[in-house]
Amino acid sequence: MTEQVLTVRCKLSPTDSQAEEMEDTLKAFADACNWINQNTPANLRNKVRIQGIVYQDVRAKFGLSANLAIRAINRVASNRKTGWAFYQLKEFLSYKALTAGVPLVLVDPAYSSQTCHQCGEHGIRNGKSFKCPVCGWSGDADFNGAKNIAFLGRYVDRPGGSEGLPSIKAVLSGLLKAPIFRPE
Numbered sequence: 621m622t623e624q625v626l627t628v629r630c631k632l633s634p635t636d637s638q639a640e641e642m643e644d645t646l647k648a649f650a651d652a653c654n655w656i657n658q659n660t661p662a663n664l665r666n667k668v669r670i671q672g673i674v675y676q677d678v679r680a681k682f683g684l685s686a687n688l689a690i691r692a693i694n695r696v697a698s699n700r701k702t703g704w705a706f707y708q709l710k711e712f713l714s715y716k717a718l719t720a721g722v723p724l725v726l727v728d729p730a731y732s733s734q735t736c737h738q739c740g741e742h743g744i745r746n747g748k749s750f751k752c753p754v755c756g757w758s759g760d761a762d763f764n765g766a767k768n769i770a771f772l773g774r775y776v777d778r779p780g781g782s783e784g785l786p787s788i789k790a791v792l793s794g795l796l797k798a799p800i801f802r803p804e
């Protein structure tokens with residue numbers, strides 16, 4: 621007897637009530653993370669110790685399942701190692717993207733700021749300005765980075781993925797390794 625494995629790809633199209641429910645859960649999760657962050661010593665990064673302090677309260681206050689409560693605690697612990705402001709922005713975008721059914725692409729800033737958006741070659745960033753030694757484009761470094769990110773966004777969710785990218789693909793192959801969070 622052979623076992624058949626089927627892979628199904630589908631686009632998330634939640635009904636209004638499902639979207640609302642997801643948004644509520646994600647909101648509770650985000651609120652719980654903020655609350656845990658505010659109610660435990662800021663330099664405490666050990667998740668087991670954080671859990672010991674807030675686990676019961678998190679479950680009671682935010683109505684999270686045991687699994688989600690633990691995940692919120694772990695999230696806080698790991699984000700104390702990487703930076704909270706960035707985490708909050710990412711979290712906000714994640715749940716907006718999830719409820720809207722669109723993928724969220726995280727782009728490594730190193731790629732977007734060192735790549736020329738005109739020709740895709742490696743350029744030179746000097747403070748606020750960017751200069752491409754290959755095509756000669758020069759201008760605002762943030763503008764250049766934003767153009768690269770917008771370019772990636774237009775291609776990443778096409779059927780067929782990055783296939784058919786124009787010549788700029790050499791550099792964007794780096795960008796395209798960026799993790800994409802798709803709602804499951």
Ligand SMILES: [Zn+2]
Pocket residue numbers: 736737738739740741752753754755756757
């Ligand atoms: Zn260039």
